[in-house]
Amino acid sequence: MTVKVRFAPSPTGRLHVGNVRTALVNWMFAKGQGGQFVLRIDDTDLARSTREFEQGIEDDLTWLGLVWDERHNQSKRFDRYDAAAEALKATGRLYACYDTSEELDRRRKVQLSRGLPPIYDRAGLSLTDQQKAAFEAEGRKPHWRFKLDGRRVAWEDLSRGHAEVDTASMSDPVLIREDGLFLYTLPSVVDDLDMAITYVIRGEDHVTNTGAQIEIFEALIATGWAGVLPGFAHMPLLVGADGQALSKRLGSLSIADMRDQGYEAIAITSHLGRIGTSDPLEFATSIEALGQGFAFSKMGRSPARYDTADLDRLNAQALHALSYAEAQPRLQTLGCDLGEAFWNAVKPNLGKFAEVEQMAAIVRGPVAPVIEDVAFAEAALRLLPETLDDQAWSVWTQAVKAETGAKGKALFMPLRLALTGQAHGPDMAAITPLIGREAIQKRLRGEAG
Ligand code: GLU
Numbered sequence: 001m002t003v004k005v006r007f008a009p010s011p012t013g014r015l016h017v018g019n020v021r022t023a024l025v026n027w028m029f030a031k032g033q034g035g036q037f038v039l040r041i042d043d044t045d046l047a048r049s050t051r052e053f054e055q056g057i058e059d060d061l062t063w064l065g066l067v068w069d070e071r072h073n074q075s076k077r078f079d080r081y082d083a084a085a086e087a088l089k090a091t092g093r094l095y096a097c098y099d100t101s102e103e104l105d106r107r108r109k110v111q112l113s114r115g116l117p118p119i120y121d122r123a124g125l126s127l128t129d130q131q132k133a134a135f136e137a138e139g140r141k142p143h144w145r146f147k148l149d150g151r152r153v154a155w156e157d158l159s160r161g162h163a164e165v166d167t168a169s170m171s172d173p174v175l176i177r178e179d180g181l182f183l184y185t186l187p188s189v190v191d192d193l194d195m196a197i198t199y200v201i202r203g204e205d206h207v208t209n210t211g212a213q214i215e216i217f218e219a220l221i222a223t224g225w226a227g228v229l230p231g232f233a234h235m236p237l238l239v240g241a242d243g244q245a246l247s248k249r250l251g252s253l254s255i256a257d258m259r260d261q262g263y264e265a266i267a268i269t270s271h272l273g274r275i276g277t278s279d280p281l282e283f284a285t286s287i288e289a290l291g292q293g294f295a296f297s298k299m300g301r302s303p304a305r306y307d308t309a310d311l312d313r314l315n316a317q318a319l320h321a322l323s324y325a326e327a328q329p330r331l332q333t334l335g336c337d338l339g340e341a342f343w344n345a346v347k348p349n350l351g352k353f354a355e356v357e358q359m360a361a362i363v364r365g366p367v368a369p370v371i372e373d374v375a376f377a378e379a380a381l382r383l384l385p386e387t388l389d390d391q392a393w394s395v396w397t398q399a400v401k402a403e404t405g406a407k408g409k410a411l412f413m414p415l416r417l418a419l420t421g422q423a424h425g426p427d428m429a430a431i432t433p434l435i436g437r438e439a440i441q442k443r444l445r446g447e448a449g
Pocket residue numbers: 007008009010042184188201202
């Protein structure tokens with residue numbers, strides 16, 4: 001049986017690191033074993049879903065390299081959900097309820113005051129046809145609940161091991177709202193069956209849901225609906241560097257923003273694909289390599305720690321690994337393609353790709369030199385080698401050291417400040433020949449050049 005998984009985002013916002021981790025784990029799990037990855041746009045809520053967000057999801061996934069094999073919109077499948085609802089109604093598993101939210105609230109409070117769990121009392125189940133007709137005559141519309149078996153639903157979770165949910169402790173879930181809207185629960189089950197999904201992989205916030213959904217899967221299959229109950233994996237949730245749950249802060253961690261901030265796709269996928277696993281948090285050469293190395297057995301039960309400092313480190317690693325051929329189109333876009341020697345000289349210093357512009361400015365000038373000791377600069381100017389080859393820096397600095405007696409930082413920092421105008425920057429040995437003799441002479445004289 002081919003592995004087939006799905007990522008089912010709602011197009012009600014941009015993808016954030018939490019969604020993308022779910023998408024990525026699905027993708028890695030499937031692709032690592034030659035399986036298929038389905039993108040399923042969960043847009044049954046027509047009022048909140050937008051075409052722009054849908055496009056944004058596709059753009060973000062594509063940018064990250066999370067290519068899908070199949071793509072569906074739930075909004076195009078209402079006939080299937082209607083059919084499933086009818087099948088469940090016919091077997092008595094889906095029943096009409098007319099309770100208003102005020103009535104439900106009041107009854108919950110009474111239950112709580114008596115020390116009882118606030119579980120739906122199934123008032124809808126005992127309504128006579130006459131009572132239902134009376135509600136309808138009042139203008140009330142039914143919402144529809146799934147009648148749970150009230151048992152221990154168990155499954156072998158790929159991530160958590162043996163998992164159990166006691167559906168007796170849950171209210172019968174509402175599957176269809178009174179305005180006719182299908183909540184995500186039933187469409188998700190119908191699609192997983194129709195699309196032959198073999199594993200549902202999602203965050204551990206869905207564990208309780210899974211208990212109810214497994215009952216729905218089984219109830220539908222019992223009506224003769226084609227398909228097989230999938231396996232499940234519930235991943236530990238993301239926490240921030242402070243160990244606090246990220247759920248409330250996720251909205252501000254959109255992939256689109258991270259792309260704008262200059263993060264590399266492979267740094268993001270390396271980070272999100274490896275946090276919470278036993279693999280070292282190193283950058284992966286490709287998303288395919290990430291998929292090859294992924295296994296649920298490497299994923300612990302503790303939360304995955306999302307730390308921007310780690311992401312920054314992986315981003316720098318990703319840039320260091322970029323060859324000139326890979327970097328060149330991007331250098332050209334920025335107007336900074338100063339050749340292979342330049343790229344190799346500056347890439348070890350980049351945290352973000354766009355910083356290459358500052359590096360190019362050092363080579364091109366004009367740079368406002370910083371000279372604190374004029375005599376030192378004059379000596380350096382006099383001793384500047386005729387040809388600036390790759391030995392030039394070492395020859396030059398040794399000569400300056402011999403004449404001035406300066407060494408270590410006292411030798412290198414004044415030269416760096418004079419040549420680049422900054423206290424930090426690229427490797428001077430590599431950058432000096434690129435700046436060129438004429439500009440160096442100007443800068444040592446204290447002129448902008
Ligand atoms: N749209 C649902 C969500 O984002 C999908 C959950 C699932 O994977 O089943 O929570």
